[in-house]
Amino acid sequence: MFDFERLHVYKKAKTFNGSIREFIKSRSLDRTTSDQLRRAAFSIVLNLAEGSGRFSKPDRRNFYVVARSSLFECIAILDVLKDESALDEIAFRGFYEHADELSRILFAMIKNLEKKAV
Template structure:
């Protein structure tokens, strides 16, 4: 049985974005470890915060996590 957030189109796009980021960062030269790490953490944070926000019960809690996901996307 799937979790409810897995049906969200925005969550699916966030996961696809994280996958594409993973492919892209592997092509960076060796000296860019910190940039690779930052891209990895930010892209995973988008999907994680969407999933966590969707599991919250109050509108304000959901908005808080969705806001964090938006900030990670802008990062």
């Protein structure tokens, strides 16, 4: 088993990615939007995996920052889709709550990898 497979946040990111993929399949979104949303959600999972394989704290931290940024990108896309009535408020709230939990975990991981002042 690889280190990233043991991470609680990785498992949650995979679940989020799966939910996004199911959402995309169930809607007739324009190609650009569906592609961007799919890529952003997948980026969270992939950056967690890649970051866990890095040896230095700054390297790992950078990948976790990118993963968190991709999460923010997903929420921005979903927010626009909600405004366009392509996503209802209840579904948006579900994605938002899941993303908020992921964001908090990633934030803690990022802070734990910051350089300590001596």
